[in-house]
Structures are given as structure tokens and as C-alpha cells.
Amino acid sequence: MAIERVSPGVVKVVPNKLSVSERLYIPQVLAGMVLTLRHLVKNLFNMKGLPTISYPEVKRVYSERFRGRHILTTREDGTTRCVACFMCSTACPAECITIEAGEDERTREKFPQRYEIDLLRCIFCGYCVDACPEDAIYMTRDYEMAIDTRARSVVGLRDLVVPPNFPVEPMGWRPYYGSIEKHGTAGGTGVGQPKREAPFADDAPLNPDLYRGA
Amino acid sequence: MSTLTKFSAIPYTGPAPTNRKPYVPADVAVHDARGAVLAEKLQQSAMQQETGQDLPTFIVDKAAIVNVLTALRDHPELRFTMPLDCWGVDYPRREKRFDVLYQLYSLQNNERIRLKVMLAEDESIDSGINVFKGLDWFEREVWDMFGIRFDGHPNLRRILTHEAFQGHPLRKDYDPAQRWLLTEKDVAQLTPVIDDRFKDVDTDFERVTLNLGPSHPATHGTLRIVVTLDGETIIGADQEIGYLHRCFEKMSETHTYQQVIPFTDRLNYCSAIINNVGYCLTVEKLLGIEAPARAQHVRLMLSEFMRIADHLVCIGTNLVDMGALTNFWYLFQPREEIYGLIEACCGARLLPSYLRIGGLAVDVPTDFLQKAQRLVDMIPKYIDDVEKLVDRNKVFLDRVVGVAPISPEDAIAYGFTGPCLRACGVPFDVRKSNPYIGYETYDFDIPIAEGGDTYARYLVRMEEMRQSLRILQQAIDRGLPEGPVMVDNPYVALPPKEKVYNEMESLIYHFKLIMHGIQPPVGEAYFQVEGGNGELGFHVVSDGTKNPYRVRVRPPCFAIYQAFGKMITGQTIPDAVAALGSLNIIAGELDH
Numbered sequence: 001m002a003i004e005r006v007s008p009g010v011v012k013v014v015p016n017k018l019s020v021s022e023r024l025y026i027p028q029v030l031a032g033m034v035l036t037l038r039h040l041v042k043n044l045f046n047m048k049g050l051p052t053i054s055y056p057e058v059k060r061v062y063s064e065r066f067r068g069r070h071i072l073t074t075r076e077d078g079t080t081r082c083v084a085c086f087m088c089s090t091a092c093p094a095e096c097i098t099i100e101a102g103e104d105e106r107t108r109e110k111f112p113q114r115y116e117i118d119l120l121r122c123i124f125c126g127y128c129v130d131a132c133p134e135d136a137i138y139m140t141r142d143y144e145m146a147i148d149t150r151a152r153s154v155v156g157l158r159d160l161v162v163p164p165n166f167p168v169e170p171m172g173w174r175p176y177y178g179s180i181e182k183h184g185t186a187g188g189t190g191v192g193q194p195k196r197e198a199p200f201a202d203d204a205p206l207n208p209d210l211y212r213g214a
Numbered sequence: 215m216s217t218l219t220k221f222s223a224i225p226y227t228g229p230a231p232t233n234r235k236p237y238v239p240a241d242v243a244v245h246d247a248r249g250a251v252l253a254e255k256l257q258q259s260a261m262q263q264e265t266g267q268d269l270p271t272f273i274v275d276k277a278a279i280v281n282v283l284t285a286l287r288d289h290p291e292l293r294f295t296m297p298l299d300c301w302g303v304d305y306p307r308r309e310k311r312f313d314v315l316y317q318l319y320s321l322q323n324n325e326r327i328r329l330k331v332m333l334a335e336d337e338s339i340d341s342g343i344n345v346f347k348g349l350d351w352f353e354r355e356v357w358d359m360f361g362i363r364f365d366g367h368p369n370l371r372r373i374l375t376h377e378a379f380q381g382h383p384l385r386k387d388y389d390p391a392q393r394w395l396l397t398e399k400d401v402a403q404l405t406p407v408i409d410d411r412f413k414d415v416d417t418d419f420e421r422v423t424l425n426l427g428p429s430h431p432a433t434h435g436t437l438r439i440v441v442t443l444d445g446e447t448i449i450g451a452d453q454e455i456g457y458l459h460r461c462f463e464k465m466s467e468t469h470t471y472q473q474v475i476p477f478t479d480r481l482n483y484c485s486a487i488i489n490n491v492g493y494c495l496t497v498e499k500l501l502g503i504e505a506p507a508r509a510q511h512v513r514l515m516l517s518e519f520m521r522i523a524d525h526l527v528c529i530g531t532n533l534v535d536m537g538a539l540t541n542f543w544y545l546f547q548p549r550e551e552i553y554g555l556i557e558a559c560c561g562a563r564l565l566p567s568y569l570r571i572g573g574l575a576v577d578v579p580t581d582f583l584q585k586a587q588r589l590v591d592m593i594p595k596y597i598d599d600v601e602k603l604v605d606r607n608k609v610f611l612d613r614v615v616g617v618a619p620i621s622p623e624d625a626i627a628y629g630f631t632g633p634c635l636r637a638c639g640v641p642f643d644v645r646k647s648n649p650y651i652g653y654e655t656y657d658f659d660i661p662i663a664e665g666g667d668t669y670a671r672y673l674v675r676m677e678e679m680r681q682s683l684r685i686l687q688q689a690i691d692r693g694l695p696e697g698p699v700m701v702d703n704p705y706v707a708l709p710p711k712e713k714v715y716n717e718m719e720s721l722i723y724h725f726k727l728i729m730h731g732i733q734p735p736v737g738e739a740y741f742q743v744e745g746g747n748g749e750l751g752f753h754v755v756s757d758g759t760k761n762p763y764r765v766r767v768r769p770p771c772f773a774i775y776q777a778f779g780k781m782i783t784g785q786t787i788p789d790a791v792a793a794l795g796s797l798n799i800i801a802g803e804l805d806h
Contacts, residue, residue: 001605001677010659012639012662018611022606023608025608032602035602036603051547063558066562067561067562091473093473093477123565125562127476133724172561175711
């Protein structure tokens with residue numbers, strides 16, 4: 001195609017005039033095959049540079065901001081950070097979070113008696129993480145959430161809560177990517193504390209430089 | 215788990231809105247003055263100017279609407295020839311309950327005008343379909359959503375909802391928790407109107423009516439086309455849409471302003487960030503704020519990447535429909551890389567929800583510009599490969615040249631925008647005509663082509679990708695402006711997390727904003743951006759509460775797809791498939 005200037009800021013795309021050989025179909029078809037064959041040969045000698053990966057043996061590495069399955073973080077004493085303030089369920093556009101609050105008789109603090117996320121309703125927008133004032137909900141880089149029944153799509157506290165000092169490494173979308181530490185209350189987010197072995201072995205980055213976030 | 219409890223049947227009974235300030239557009243004086251000039255020129259007694267709006271706005275008597283539309287179209291100096299949009303708003307407490315709004319555009323003067331007709335519940339309005347062909351589906355949509363009758367409309371059927379649907383969903387007194395079941399016996403039997411050219415022609419063939427879709431591999435989405443064939447020639451066609459209707463507009467009314475952003479992703483999911491940009495800019499206009507320079511720069515760059523991705527998908531799938539599978543692989547590789555960049559910014563690929571009203575959700579990664587530069591260096595190679603494969607290939611040219619053409623006059627009258635309009639030779643691009651987020655400072659050209667056929671649309675899209683790369687190279691060379699990516703306004707932006715954790719004041723703002731949302735001043739604003747398919751407009755009405763009173767989206771392919779039946783009449787089924795791919799109909803956007 002050729003480009004002609006019509007007026008300032010406007011160009012006209014003019015179709016090609018075909019030569020006689022081009023009008024005979026075959027030469028152009030052959031030329032196209034030469035191009036694809038060149039790609040084939042190039043790829044045969046550069047198998048490592050292929051854009052496709054052999055999932056599930058090889059997994060795609062996503063950035064540190066990846067919005068995957070949620071977790072609820074814990075304080076050092078093992079209690080859930082969540083104080084059942086309902087901010088995440090209010091901010092959720094898909095209305096997929098159900099919370100029932102309870103009160104700790106000893107400390108008089110609120111905590112979630114029931115905390116359920118319906119992963120089939122969830123749209124993984126990350127609004128719950130943005131809304132949380134307690135550093136309690138993060139999203140991980142876990143994206144394999146296939147289930148065989150609808151009932152299993154609802155995950156509760158048992159599936160969501162992680163042990164204290166859960167490493168930041170396999171996490172995805174979280175406030176400030178671990179650069180800020182929460183002061184005041186007990187425990188931390190895991191920043192600056194000894195790292196545990198990653199619970200999801202699949203999340204160990206293959207090539208950390210490739211799809212890294214900040 | 216009941217998730218529907220948050221929906222409330224209007225009239226609104228909650229606490230009184232706290233923000234009762236009226237919205238005053240920034241350039242209100244300009245529009246009011248221009249409105250006065252327009253009124254002077256038109257000399258229509260049925261038009262009354264409404265001042266204080268973000269466009270020259272007129273309230274029109276319902277009896278005179280056809281006359282006013284004709285006068286606006288035919289006025290030699292004004293020439294409002296393009297019907298951009300027609301939509302409704304419901305105010306149940308008002309004596310005249312409905313507003314029907316029209317927005318027209320004048321290519322000659324590059325200006326817009328808004329007309330408003332007020333109607334009571336039992337009143338009907340004359341159809342403007344004889345003035346502007348493009349009002350056809352828009353009027354059907356208003357009928358479907360509000361139950362406003364358009365007298366003289368030849369085909370006033372439901373369009374987005376189905377035949378067994380009861381009531382009109384965008385009325386404020388409609389309860390959205392109701393469910394309507396469509397059974398097989400209720401499905402409409404469409405019989406396409408046979409085109410005049412073929413009415414009296416007697417051929418040897420039996421006339422057959424054939425259903426294409428809604429689940430057909432060549433329709434790329436849930437579109438249903440019913441064609442009447444005479445031999446191999448299509449002599450009449452009708453389209454049915456609405457299979458992917460998700461009530462975007464009604465859902466927006468029950469969610470806060472920030473919560474609407476993930477819904478906009480799902481409009482044109484091939485270029486989701488452009489939808490985010492359009493919606494955020496509209497609400498920012500209503501709030502009278504502007505995102506920081508860094509955020510605007512990122513918005514512009516990602517918009518252009520998304521435009522390229524959109525065109526890659528369109529051309530790639532279009533060529534697959536014609537049997538050229540190799541191109542699909544060549545074009546989807548750069549698209550994959552673009553999604554990698556988006557994912558590095560916000561953690562999701564197809565539906566990023568990256569923008570927030572007032573800026574961005576988070577700052578871009580530190581190596582954002584390097585990644586962008588890598589993409590800009592890489593993409594041309596793939597486009598060139600495809601060009602080498604098909605551009606001089608007679609097999610391809612035979613399939614596309616002269617297929618489903620549309621004349622510039624028809625395209626304008628149907629409300630075409632974007633690449634499909636530019637393929638007819640009309641240089642209309644919102645980035646040039648109404649520049650936003652700094653497009654006026656970039657050096658780029660609008661590509662046009664001649665013929666308005668499938669081939670012209672292919673040529674325009676190919677060149678547009680190169681122009682987008684030009685913009686991106688300039689944007690990378692300028693570098694990212696330093697500074698924050700979110701406005702410093704606690705009524706719009708969530709405070710930084712460190713302050714929320716450690717300061718009482720910020721925690722209060724954080725709670726207020728999540729619980730009570732952003733509350734823009736009372737009023738309405740329209741803003742348009744250039745989407746992958748054309749002008750993507752958002753009209754947001756605020757009543758001062760945390761939920762938008764009305765969000766109207768003007769999806770570009772809605773206007774384009776209504777002409778499809780006319781475009782393929784006289785062609786064959788394989789031509790129709792090729793033409794459909796070149797229009798880039800995205801069902802998510804088409805069906806709201």
C-alpha cells in the first residue's frame with residue numbers, strides 16, 4: 001500500500017497496482033510460502049525463543065501485580081488480620097464476598113466468623129485489596145482454580161487464611177507490593193521477616209526478569 | 215447467599231444526598247454563546263435553549279422533533295448530518311417523566327448539539343428514522359429500555375432484551391431482581407424484508423431463508439443474522455442482537471462510580487483500557503478534576519497499545535474467516551506481548567480495570583518505558599509480515615475488493631465512526647476533532663481510504679496501527695512525567711495505604727470513600743474518546759448520591775452494525791462473513 005498526503009493530519013492509503021505476475025495467483029502464493037518457511041526454519045533453530053509454552057509442564061510467570069486467588073493474612077499470634085469491617089464486600093462490584101462478624105470475648109475485637117468468596121462471581125478486579133484498611137486481604141499469583149462442582153467455588157476461611165509470616169514472594173496484587181510495613185498492631189505482613197518456603201511450588205519464578213513488576 | 219439485597223427499587227428512599235451543588239461545566243460560557251448563535255440561525259420556535267450544559271442544548275417540543283432534526287440536517291451553514299446517539303433518561307418524580315436525548319454532529323463545523331424532548335408516561339414521539347437512517351436501532355433501544363413509543367418507526371421491536379421480557383428495564387421503577395424466561399416458542403421468527411432491487415426479479419432459484427448464528431464460528435460473538443437467499447445471492451438480511459446483554463447501564467445505577475470501571479472493561483473487551491479512559495474522563499469532567507500528567511501520559515500510551523491490539527484482533531480474525539490462518543498467528547503474537555505489558559502494570563490481561571477516577575490504580579512498573587520501547591520495536595515486523603502475505607495476494611484481494619461497500623453519505627447517515635467511516639474517505643477522528651489527554655501535542659495522521667469496502671477497512675486499520683506506533687514512539691521519547699498518578703483529593707482518591715494504616719484522619723476518609731463513594735455535583739456530562747471502533751461516548755447523569763443516576767454508553771459498533779444487513783444485500787454468504795469480520799463487531803459493546 002502507498003500513502004498519499006491529502007491535507008495536514010490526513011493521509012490516504014492507496015491500494016497497490018498489481019503487476020502481471022502478481023495477478024497470476026501462483027507467484028504470490030509461493031512468495032507467501034517462502035515467508036512462512038523462513039519462519040519455520042528460523043524457529044527450528046531457535047526453539048528456546050518460541051513464544052508458546054508447554055502448559056501445564058511449563059507455567060507462565062506473571063508479574064508481582066497479578067490478580068489471582070485471594071488469601072487472608074494473619075498476625076504473628078495466628079489470629080486473622082481481618083476485623084470484619086465489611087469494606088471489601090462493600091467495595092466489591094461483583095458482590096461476591098459474604099462476611100459474618102463475631103466478637104472475641106477476651107480482646108473484645110471483631111473478627112470474621114464466616115468469610116466466603118464466591119470465586120465464580122469474583123471478577124478479580126482487586127477492589128477488595130484496595131479497600132482493606134487492615135492489610136488483611138491479598139491476591140496471589142495462583143490462577144489455577146478449576147473446580148468440579150459449583151459448591152466448591154465458594155471458598156471460606158479454611159481455604160483463605162494463611163499462616164503467619166506468609167512469604168511475600170508468591171503474592172500478586174497487594175497494597176504497595178510489600179514496600180510499606182504496618183506499624184502499631186502486632187505482627188507484620190512478612191516484609192523483612194525470614195521467608196518460608198513458597199507454598200505454591202509453581203509460583204517460583206522461572207525467569208524473574210521477564211515479567212516482573214516494580 | 216442472597217446477593218441481590220443491595221438492589222433497591224426506585225424511588226430512592228435512602229439518606230438524602232449530601233452533595234446538592236449543581237454541576238457547572240468548565241466551558242459553559244462558550245457553549246451557551248454558541249447555543250444562542252445556533253438558535254438565531256435556526257429560527258425554530260419549538261426549540262428552547264437550555265443553558266448551563268456542557269454542549270449547546272435545546273429543549274424541543276415533541277410535536278416538532280422531526281422538523282427540528284430536518285432543519286438541523288439541511289441548514290446550509292450548520293449541516294448536522296451525523297446522528298451520533300439517541301437515548302433516554304427517566305425522572306419518575308417529574309410531571310413529564312422521560313427525557314429523550316439526541317446528539318448530532320456536524321462534520322463541516324466540527325461541533326455537537328444536544329436535543330432534549332420531555333415526554334409524559336403515556337406520550338409517544340415521532341420517529342426520526344426518515345431524517346437519519348441511523349436512528350433506527352437507537353430508537354428501538356429507547357423503546358425497549360423505557361417503553362417510549364416512536365410513531366412511524368417501521369420495526370419497533372425489542373432489541374436488547376428478548377420477546378418474553380416484561381416491562382422496560384431502565385425505568386427507575388423497574389425491579390432488576392426479576393427474572394424472565396425465554397422459551398423456544400417465544401423466539402421471534404424473523405423474516406427479512408426483501409430488498410427493492412430483487413423484489414420483482416424472477417429467477418430460477420427457490421428463495422431460502424437461512425439462519426447464521428447466534429453460535430456460528432464466523433460471527434465472533436453471539437450475533438444472529440437471518441438472510442434470504444436467491445441462489446447464492448443475499449436478497450434480504452436482518453440482524454438480531456442482545457444475546458450478550460448484561461444490563462451495563464442498569465447495573466451502573468446500583469453501583470458506585472468507582473465500581474462501574476470493571477463493568478466498562480467488558481464493553482469492548484479487545485481494547486478495555488480505552489473504555490476505562492472514556493468513563494473516567496467523563497466522571498472527571500463531572501467532578502471538575504483532572505488526573506495528574508503522569509497518569510494522563512500512561513493513559514494515552516496504553517490507549518494506543520490497546521488500539522493496536524484491537525486492530526490486530528480485527529484483522530487477524532477477519533483473515534482467518536477467509537482461510538488465511540498464518541496471519542492470525544503472526545498478529546496474535548504482538549497482541550500477546552501487549553497484554554504482557556498491561557499485566558505488568560495492573561495484574562490482569564484482558565480485563566485490566568487499571569484506571570480509577572482521578573488517575574491510575576497504581577503507578578506503572580519502573581521499567582515501563584523499556585517494555586513499551588521493546589514492543590514498539592517489535593510490532594512493525596509482524597505487521598510487515600502480514601502485509602507481505604496478503605497485500606499483493608490476488609486470492610485475498612478477490613475476497614475483499616468491492617465487498618460490502620458503503621457510500622460516505624450512507625455511512626454518515628447511519629452514524630458510522632472510526633475506521634469504518636474513515637474507510638469511506640471521511641477523515642473524522644475524535645483524537646483530532648476533540649483532542650483529549652494531550653493528543654493535540656502529538657504528530658500523527660488520520661488514514662483514510664476510498665471505496666468503503668472490506669478492503670478499504672483493512673487498509674485503514676493497517677495504517678492506523680503504524681500511526682499509533684508513531685504516537686507511542688513520541689510518547690516514549692518524551693518520557694514519563696514525574697509525580698503522582700492519582701489526584702490529591704480525599705473525596706475522590708483513596709488515601710495512600712501507609713496513611714490509612716497509621717493516621718486516623720486518612721482512615722476516616724478511606725471509610726467515607728468506600729462506604730459513601732464519590733459524590734459528583736448534580737448534573738450531566740458527556741465525553742467522547744476514540745475507541746477501537748469509533749467514537750465511544752459516555753453520558754453520566756448525577757443526582758448527587760454515590761450511585762450514578764444514569765450512565766449511557768454510546769457503543770460505536772451499535773451504529774455500524776445496524777447497516778450490516780443493507781451492506782451485504784446483493785452479495786453472497788462468504789462475502790457477508792468477510793464483511794462482518796472487517797466491521798469488528800464486538801458483542802460485549804454492541805449489547806451493552
